[in-house]
Amino acid sequence: MIDIKNLNKGYMLGEEYLPILKNINFHVDEGEFVAILGPSGSGKTTFMNVIGCMDISDSGEYYLDGLSIHEMPEEQLTEIRNKEIGFIFQNYQLISTYTVLQNIIMPLLMRGMDHRSAEEQCMETIKLLGIDHRLDHKPSELSGGQKQRVSIARAMAGNPAILLADEPTGALDTNSGKEVLKLFQELNAMGHTIVMITHDLKVAQSAKRICKIVDGRLSEYSVR
Ligand SMILES: Nc1ncnc2c1ncn2[C@@H]1O[C@H](COP(=O)(O)OP(=O)(O)OP(=O)(O)O)[C@@H](O)[C@H]1O
Numbered sequence: 537m538i539d540i541k542n543l544n545k546g547y548m549l550g551e552e553y554l555p556i557l558k559n560i561n562f563h564v565d566e567g568e569f570v571a572i573l574g575p576s577g578s579g580k581t582t583f584m585n586v587i588g589c590m591d592i593s594d595s596g597e598y599y600l601d602g603l604s605i606h607e608m609p610e611e612q613l614t615e616i617r618n619k620e621i622g623f624i625f626q627n628y629q630l631i632s633t634y635t636v637l638q639n640i641i642m643p644l645l646m647r648g649m650d651h652r653s654a655e656e657q658c659m660e661t662i663k664l665l666g667i668d669h670r671l672d673h674k675p676s677e678l679s680g681g682q683k684q685r686v687s688i689a690r691a692m693a694g695n696p697a698i699l700l701a702d703e704p705t706g707a708l709d710t711n712s713g714k715e716v717l718k719l720f721q722e723l724n725a726m727g728h729t730i731v732m733i734t735h736d737l738k739v740a741q742s743a744k745r746i747c748k749i750v751d752g753r754l755s756e757y758s759v760r
Pocket residue numbers: 547548556574575576577578579580581582583735
């Protein structure tokens with residue numbers, strides 16, 4: 537599903553090239569739940585942006601479902617971002633002037649689906665996530681855990697191949713965080729592929745497999 541080989545990415549700081557991701561090899565099969573564990577500044581978000589096709593690496597190969605991302609024109613990349621990847625962020629990134637329902641179905645409306653079909657398509661997820669009684673609320677009227685569940689519902693709206701979460705429990709209290717992680721495990725048990733980025737080993741341990749990233753280098757994590 538995800539196949540990344542010898543990937544490098546850095547940033548230009550003035551005249552100087554600052555390497556961030558260093559020769560990364562990363563493979564994810566369909567149905568996996570993988571955590572990427574690393575300290576602040578290790579390159580996690582940079583890597584997530586590359587995996588999510590929001591940013592392109594400087595060198596290396598990236599195949600998503602067999603398609604070479606590096607050779608893809610911007611238009612097709614936009615489509616892949618919209619259809620294949622569901623993003624979940626630490627700070628939810630909900631639109632404050634929209635209702636919960638409007639936030640959730642927005643990715644489908646952007647694809648040209650009509651309101652009623654979009655709502656129908658999302659209803660099962662909405663019920664699964666237990667937010668069906670909050671659909672007319674604005675994000676500001678929800679708890680952190682509820683906001684994160686709305687953002688998960690939005691990420692899942694288009695039935696993406698991969699759910700990509702960057703510190704999804706970072707802004708939550710311990711209990712809401714645990715609920716979100718349990719939800720990820722349930723979604724994974726239903727067959728959803730999840731890649732979750734975190735600096736917290738306890739959070740990473742909810743996943744089936746852990747990779748660690750230290751100073752831009754990725755490796756398998758093992759307790760020993
Ligand atoms: N646009 C940019 N230009 C230059 N340097 C950047 C840019 N974005 C990130 N960096 C640098 O890349 C490194 C990795 O940043 P990144 O955001 O990927 O880390 P992170 O692991 O997500 O950290 P955190 O846990 O704090 O979110 C940092 O040293 C950061 O300063």
